Amino acid sequence: MVDVKNISVDHIWNMLKDVPDPEVPVLTVQDLGIIRDIHLRDEVVEVVITPTYSGCPAMDMIAANIRFVLLENGFKNIQITTVLSPAWTTDWMSEEGKEKLKAYGIAPPNPRQQVCNNELFAPHEVVQCPRCNSYHTHRVSEFGSTACKALYQCDECSEPFDYFKCH
Amino acid sequence: MTSSLINYTLHLADNSLVLGHRNSEWCGHGPVLEQDIAITNISLDLIGQARNFYQYAALLTNKENEINITEDSFAYFRNSEEFKNILLVELPKGDWAQTILRQFLFSCWQNLLFEKLSASNDQQIAAIATKSLKEIAYHLRWSSEWVIRLGDGTQESHMRMENAINELWSYTEEFFVPATYEMEILNNGVGTDVSLLKAGWMQNVGKVFSEAGLTIPSLTTIYTGGKEGRHTEHMHQLLSELQSVARAHPTATW
Numbered sequence: 001m002v003d004v005k006n007i008s009v010d011h012i013w014n015m016l017k018d019v020p021d022p023e024v025p026v027l028t029v030q031d032l033g034i035i036r037d038i039h040l041r042d043e044v045v046e047v048v049i050t051p052t053y054s055g056c057p058a059m060d061m062i063a064a065n066i067r068f069v070l071l072e073n074g075f076k077n078i079q080i081t082t083v084l085s086p087a088w089t090t091d092w093m094s095e096e097g098k099e100k101l102k103a104y105g106i107a108p109p110n111p112r113q114q115v116c117n118n119e120l121f122a123p124h125e126v127v128q129c130p131r132c133n134s135y136h137t138h139r140v141s142e143f144g145s146t147a148c149k150a151l152y153q154c155d156e157c158s159e160p161f162d163y164f165k166c167h
Numbered sequence: 168m169t170s171s172l173i174n175y176t177l178h179l180a181d182n183s184l185v186l187g188h189r190n191s192e193w194c195g196h197g198p199v200l201e202q203d204i205a206i207t208n209i210s211l212d213l214i215g216q217a218r219n220f221y222q223y224a225a226l227l228t229n230k231e232n233e234i235n236i237t238e239d240s241f242a243y244f245r246n247s248e249e250f251k252n253i254l255l256v257e258l259p260k261g262d263w264a265q266t267i268l269r270q271f272l273f274s275c276w277q278n279l280l281f282e283k284l285s286a287s288n289d290q291q292i293a294a295i296a297t298k299s300l301k302e303i304a305y306h307l308r309w310s311s312e313w314v315i316r317l318g319d320g321t322q323e324s325h326m327r328m329e330n331a332i333n334e335l336w337s338y339t340e341e342f343f344v345p346a347t348y349e350m351e352i353l354n355n356g357v358g359t360d361v362s363l364l365k366a367g368w369m370q371n372v373g374k375v376f377s378e379a380g381l382t383i384p385s386l387t388t389i390y391t392g393g394k395e396g397r398h399t400e401h402m403h404q405l406l407s408e409l410q411s412v413a414r415a416h417p418t419a420t421w
Contacts, residue, residue: 051215053211053215053302054212054215054216054218054219054295054298054299054302055212055213055214055215055216055218056215057211083294084219084291084294084297084298085294085297085298086297087294087297087298087301120308120311120312120315120375120378121312121315140201141201141202141204141205142205142305142309143204143205143209143305144208145204147208147211147302151201151204167301
């Protein structure tokens with residue numbers, strides 16, 4: 001429990017640093033860049049969040065988890081605001097987040113400029129296998145187990161894996 | 168102005184919800200696992216767009232009338248004549264060719280429309296459109312590739328695409344016929360003149376069709392009215408399924 005009268009915004013960022021993403025629990029919502037801003041006015045704390053995809057079903061859970069951590073730390077007046085603009089991009093994912101993803105077995109997003117290609121039947125993005133590091137992989141499906149992932153398979157070690165697609 | 172803005176927002180929401188629902192009927196029934204996942208992912212994006220628009224419509228309605236309704240009030244507790252989606256999206260899913268073609272025709276239109284809306288004077292509509300465009304890019308590429316694959320595939324798949332075109336083409340003109348509320352908000356710089364989207368749409372559809380070995384048919388019959396709440400009989404059946412749980416347990420939460 002902290003004294004909410006004498007707390008700084010930096011301290012609140014730190015308080016929320018371990019809130020996990022419910023669908024990719026190895027990542028925190030800060031790794032993903034979902035928390036956009038934190039405001040503090042007269043003991044009212046406002047946390048501004050943005051969804052990854054329009055239909056991301058995890059947003060309510062994320063908002064609830066943030067609220068829970070703040071309640072635990074003594075805040076009573078909590079406001080969670082969702083903003084859509086600017087639209088979320090994988091460019092906001094932290095380097096630490098990308099490393100954690102890879103260690104977890106999910107290939108992290110490539111830099112965005114590589115994939116802004118809307119041509120039909122364009123060659124698939126080259127993605128490194130998170131298991132054996134080979135670039136000799138192929139895309140199985142552009143759509144995967146969640147909106148933010150595509151399905152790939154490694155041609156060297158045969159490992160099927162998720163790729164956190166660049167967005 | 169506010170009531171036409173609410174109607175327009177609902178029109179955008181209803182298009183996405185109803186098509187999202189139709190696509191979701193493939194869940195567990197797709198021709199192969201990867202494409203089952205693809206079409207249901209597209210459903211999720213569309214339903215997400217719909218939620219964003221419904222939440223905005225609820226905000227505007229509550230401000231106007233000092234009541235307290237939510238996105239669910241619009242999705243689950245309106246009757247078919249209150250829905251403002253275009254007719255194309257409510258038609259049964261048909262076979263895979265028909266589902267693919269509808270998604271392609273719709274995404275092609277939505278892409279052009281949302282590009283315009285991303286510069287709307289209404290900041291929330293612009294924000295939803297900009298966010299959605301990133302997802303629409305996937306939908307458009309995926310459905311375009313499938314139109315080509317099927318049109319330029321086997322005799323059977325080509326025939327099915329031709330049947331789908333004959334079935335759906337008469338419903339596409341509604342994209343470009345503005346409803347009363349669309350004309351009303353045009354002056355405020357919120358929406359866009361949909362009749363002007365037709366040339367670009369025809370060009371983009373024509374490009375993919377020619378690669379698929381398919382031809383754009385001549386327009387003989389035109390079906391419109393969905394935007395103004397005049398729906399086909401399929402809409403009742405769709406809503407009775409979509410709304411059944413919410414209406415049976417109106418106060419349930421989870």
